[in-house]
Amino acid sequence: MNMVEKILARASGRRSVEPGDVVVAEVDLLIMHDLSGYLTSRVFDKQVGGEVRYPERVAMVFDHHFSPPTEDAAAMLQANREWARRTGTHLLDCGNGNIHHAVVQRGLVRPGGIVVGSDSHTPVHGAIGAFAVALGNDSHAGTVLPHGKAWFRVPETVRVELVGTPPPGTTARDVALWLVGRIGEGGLIYAAVEFAGPYVKELGFWDRWLFPLLCVDLGAKCSFVEPDEVTEAFVAGLPAGAADRYERSDGGEASTVLRFDVGEVAPQVACPPTVGNLADVPDVAGRPVQWAELGGHAGGRLEDFRAAAAVLRGRRVHPGVRFNLVPSSRAVFTRALQEGLVLALHEAGATWFPPSTGSNQAYNMGAMAAGEAMISTHARNFPGRNGSPESSMYLAAAPTVAASAVTGTITDARELR
């Protein structure tokens, strides 16, 4: 069995499972953000009722609002707070960061566990060695909250092996975006996608993070990186400390293996309308942008602010661009302060925002008018997601976002003089 199969077998009390089996398994963590938490808690109270079986296994993170901009939003957050207090679940209130980054930094996600959430990027927790799946609100309200369980079909595994060393200037984010273009959106519907190979093994934890994150765009059910010494060292540094349990493959082949050489991958931009609409940066360079942002599920990492500071050293943000910096967690902002990145980027003309999910869906910031364009580290670029359907969202790596903020047009950071 591989990691996913072992976790599902253990959590369902079976000796073994095979792809295609349907199991009812114990859930170790349910994560909800301020929007899905509101819906799930209301459905639970009105249609299900009773006690939350394991409140310590439920976390609500207010990440779409670092501060409510309207009375309605304030009332929603107030109802969520009251529910979390009443049921005894974890609450990470406004200012704690992006849902996925915040629960990892808090030490709530543990290797070998099962994580479910309404957010479609929940499978990202496969980066830490968990089995993580997106479910709808009714699954949470109907089975996870009252019983601590959910049903799962054991998925077939597709191993994506990455070899080679990309050229200087190409980051892990570029390779991850490029893969969506190569494999194709919806190319791996229902699969468990394992990211493996020497390229992945050499990445640090937060760069590995970017690969399971994109599995939803491939149509996959979940994704993971087999835990190794990098994972163990990362987990040992979290508040909950070293993990006492890891699930690892005991050999056996994935049903399908896809191999890619990343040796010639150029910096990438995902153009509207979808994540799979990729171009090499030089092919779209020169398109105007009025907004740039480091934030969202795929950004706001310390690595992103370091990259932006390197690009902006001796330069300034273009007067026609608003460059938003949104730390993915409080831990990241602390480190950015300690490393001098906060002052450097502030003085270069960028604007710091509170830890949150930033402009994702424009709940508390980041709406665009018709004709405007943003380049960002966000995970989605569907038209209309950030204000006008006539605005454009381009997705890229931090160096490209920062270089574009300097010139006011999509810019290859390698060409910046």
Next chain:
Amino acid sequence: MSMSTAVGGRAIVFGDDVNTDVIIPGRYLVSIDPAELAEHAFEPLGPEVQQRLRESAVVVAGRNFGCGSAREQASTCLIGAGIGAVVARSFSRVFFRNAINTGLVAVECPDAVDAIEDGGEVLVDYTAGTVTVGSGTFTFAPYPPGLRVILEAGGLIPYLMREAEAGQRG
């Protein structure tokens, strides 16, 4: 069982990769009321499409329908708009799960998708595993019993509540 497992009516046809931001924009996600959500279903495509949606009973789409967010409202807004079934080449995994859990019939039947015309009549029988379009009948793998009982109860929560009551009585 005499209960009908066929749903059908006029079809509204969409293309590939219809995402959840198109089906129901994120700003309306504070609601779980199907009727309220239905007012905003497919809003990004304009009022003409929304009007045709309300006059239709079956949504027909290409591959990867419902990709994007895990939002359950992508399914409930269609139910609110009077849609009884979605026939597509393929679904995103979470949309399919949400459809069953909210009581919306969702079937993958590429041959039927090829045959259905916008505004034409379609009949879906999920027990027989057939999609009828005019004089033609196309087949798909019928739902396993586990999914049928959830659909027939009107969704996951009604199903679980009914089971819990039966358990207490039994």
